[in-house]
Amino acid sequence: MQFLDTTLRDGEQTPGVALSTDDKVFIAKKIDELGVNIIEAGSAITSVGERQSIKAITAENLSAEICSYARIMKQDINYAIDCNVDSVHLVVPVSDLHINVKLRKDREAVRQMAVEVTEYAKDHGLTVELSGEDASRADLDFLESLYSSGIEAGADRICFCDTVGMLVPEKTEQIFNHLASSIQVPVAIHCHNDFGLAVSNTLAALRAGAKEAHMTINGIGERAGNTSFEEVIMALEWLYKYNTGINCEEIYRTSRLVSRLTGIAVSVNKSLVGANAFTHEAGIHVHGLIADTSTYEPISPEIIGRERKVVLGKHAGKSSVTLALKELGLDTDAAQLDEIVSRVKELGDHGKKITDSDLQSIAETVLDIYRESMVSIEEFTVVSGNKITPTASIKLNVNNKSIVEAGIGDGPVDAAINAIKKAISGVADIQLEEYHVDAITGGTDALVEVIVKLSKDGKMITSKGARTDIIMASVEAVLNGINQLMKE
Structure with missing residues (x-):
């Protein structure tokens, strides 16, 4: 079985894609590293620049056979x-x-052109793969007779092109069962993905006797694209247990290279190479992964050069949070873990995915709060608006005694901090020296990290709070700092 990669020809025909010579050489070398048998480097007739690119690729002396697309013209x-x-x-x-x-010709004129150009190419030492364009809409008796004429003229391989993606797997299998048994040279399959069946049709053709498949990296190409290289290769390797000879560990790196140089982003949910292919969020899935990665992964991501990722959101459970915390080097007890999970879910309910930075800020805040606290919040309300003086009322537990106070300020945060200072004034005189706020990530749902510097009797400490609500993050930061100062 052989594999022809047409990323540099059919793939480059994707609207908006134009690769430089350096880009093409870079991609060709990477595809050659994969172990692909044939690289269709472009169409030499296209332009001077295209010919320069093809020449640059042939000058690399790659292991793969280097091919040019050609019409039936000398x-x-x-x-x-x-x-x-x-x-x-x-x-x-x-x-x-x-x-x-x-073409505005008839069948026999086209047959004669195909024979003459095949003979001409063979006379000049070229291997010829004779391809039937729009074969899936052709009269199959004529198609087979044209193939036979081409083979008599010296064609080394023939190819069936499903140019506008009209095949279905059942029809493909029927066609290739017949072609593979009646034609004495290798038969190839070239599919387009207009109905999302390019991979299925390619696999059906290979099962039915095709000896070569045409594909592109990431399935790029005109309209809905071509057959996806990575999907066919990994289906053959893992579902059909066929040794393709492809260096699978380089698949993901090749995918990223092609995406970067062509400017075509890979869909996040694309199989194997999409961003989410080996990313897990739901708690029950992560719980299973901890026990055995095969529970929710068909293959190990390392096989194609990837890594597993765990992201946190509203579906996160204790298992996924525990795993993520361990990766950050943080240990928690049961109560601390429950609070961290609760905060992660709260952010997730707002549609936010929790980054490592988010989790670290949340965890460090919770770990500080859950140290032995002399001051904790029981109730909190803030009122603010147009033509309303910002007012905050707060009920604190201070040394196991409830204290209720209110405060006003220039804004709701200022009012909240003033209320806290009044509530603890009988216990400790604590001053706010500095106040700083950061959005850990962008967007209106960003996790806000508030950092405050507090002082008491000449001692200075820095503490922080992390919430999506800047007021609550500020209250959390101030109370955290108060507890640290009152214990010193």
């Missing part, structure tokens, strides 16, 4: 020869729609 072959390629992908329109409308 001029295309001459340009390909000039680029020093090993082979041509000689594409022949075979449906009556393409023959009559695009």
Whole structure:
């Protein structure tokens, strides 16, 4: 079985993509490192710049066979020869729609052109893969007879192109069962993904006797794209237990390279190489992963050069939070863990995903609060608005005694801090020296981290609070600092 990668030809035909020569060489070298058999480096007829790129790739002396796309015109072959390629992908329109409308010829004229150009390419030392364009909408008897004529003229391989993605797996299997048994040279499959069946049709063709598959990295290509390389390879390796010979550990790095150089982002939920493919949030899933990663992963991410990720949100449970905390080097007791999980879920309910920075800030705040506290909050209310003096009322437990106080200020945060200072004035004289607020992450739902510097009898400490609500984060930071000062 062989694999032809057409990322640099069909993939580059994705609207908006234009790769430089350096980009093409970089990608070609990476694809060669994967162990792909044939690299379709471009179409030599396209432009001077395209020929420069193909020449630069052939000059690299890669292990893969280097191929140029060509029409059934001798001029295309001459340009390909000039680029020093090993082979041509000689594409022949075979449906009556393409023959009559695009070429404005008849079947026999197209057959003769295909034979003549095949012979010409072979006479000049090129390997020829004769491809039927729009084969899935062609008359199959004519298609097979054209293939036979091409093989007689010297074609080394033939290819069936599902140019507009019209195949279904059942039909594909039927076609390739017949072609593979009646044609004596290797038969290839080239699919497009217009109905989302490119991978399924490619696998069906390979099961039915096809010896070569055309694919692109990340499935890029015109319209809905081409057959996804990574999906076919990993399906063969893991679902069909077939040794492809591909260096699978380089798949993800190759995917990222192609995405970066083409500017085409990979969908987050794309299989295998999407951002979420090995990312877990739901608590029950993470609990299973801790016991055995195969519970919620079909393969280990390392197999394709990836790493597992755990993100936290409203579905997070104790298992996922515990795992994430361990990665941060933080240990908690049961009460502390419950509070951290509660805060994570609170953020998750606002649609926020918890980053490592968020979790660390939350955890450090909770760990400080859950040290032996002399002052804790029981009730808290703040009123603020247009033409209303910001007012805060607070009920604190100070040394096991409830104290209720109110305060006003320039804003709700100032009012809250003044209320706290009044509530503890009979116990300790504590001054706010500095106040600083940071949004850990962007957006209106950002986790706010408030850092305060407090002093008492010449002693100075810094403490912080972390919430999505700046007022509560400020109250938390001040109470945390008060507890630290009153214990010293």
